[in-house]
Amino acid sequence: MNIYTGGSFNLFHEGHVELLEYCRKLAGDGQVIVALNTDDFIARFKGKAPTMTYSQRRAVLLSCKYVDNVIPNYDGEDSKPSILDAKADMIVIGMDWLDKDYCKQMSFNSEWLNKNKIALCYVPRTTGTSTTKIKEIVKNG
Numbered sequence: 001m002n003i004y005t006g007g008s009f010n011l012f013h014e015g016h017v018e019l020l021e022y023c024r025k026l027a028g029d030g031q032v033i034v035a036l037n038t039d040d041f042i043a044r045f046k047g048k049a050p051t052m053t054y055s056q057r058r059a060v061l062l063s064c065k066y067v068d069n070v071i072p073n074y075d076g077e078d079s080k081p082s083i084l085d086a087k088a089d090m091i092v093i094g095m096d097w098l099d100k101d102y103c104k105q106m107s108f109n110s111e112w113l114n115k116n117k118i119a120l121c122y123v124p125r126t127t128g129t130s131t132t133k134i135k136e137i138v139k140n141g
């Protein structure tokens with residue numbers, strides 16, 4: 001099964017590792033594909049540029065043993081073609097997306113998922129760590 005997941009992965013941490021490990025387990029012999037938000041995407045979505053550039057974040061993700069491929073997730077672009085290109089069987093994201101309308105952001109809806117036989121899976125965050133919290137810790141010393 002091919003798993004498609006996405007995010008900014010700005011400051012890579014154990015929460016990301018656990019999500020990707022879970023994706024790997026679900027994938028079995030299939031692939032784990034990460035749609036990585038571009039710098040422009042993050043600048044618009046979060047109001048400022050990421051600490052690490054797209055190419056730095058991509059390099060870290062590609063070094064993770066759970067990840068097979070990293071593709072760009074551009075601001076304002078329809079994600080459906082890249083999800084189909086990835087031959088995704090399942091889209092996996094953290095449960096923090098439950099109240100942020102992931103479908104709308106990615107330009108698909110449940111009819112499109114059903115038509116293409118793609119499951120959408122929300123996984124619990126197993127740790128309270130986040131890029132935002134790491135930035136606060138660094139800032140406060």
Ligand code: CTP
Pocket residue numbers: 006007008009010014015016019092093094095096097124125126127128129130131132133
């Ligand atoms: N994620 C997770 N567990 C965490 C942190 C993130 O499972 N503790 C998941 C998110 O739900 C998302 C993916 O990792 O599916 C990428 O999340 P991202 O937003 O890049 O990471 P955060 O650390 O949450 O970044 P920020 O604080 O900037 O929102």
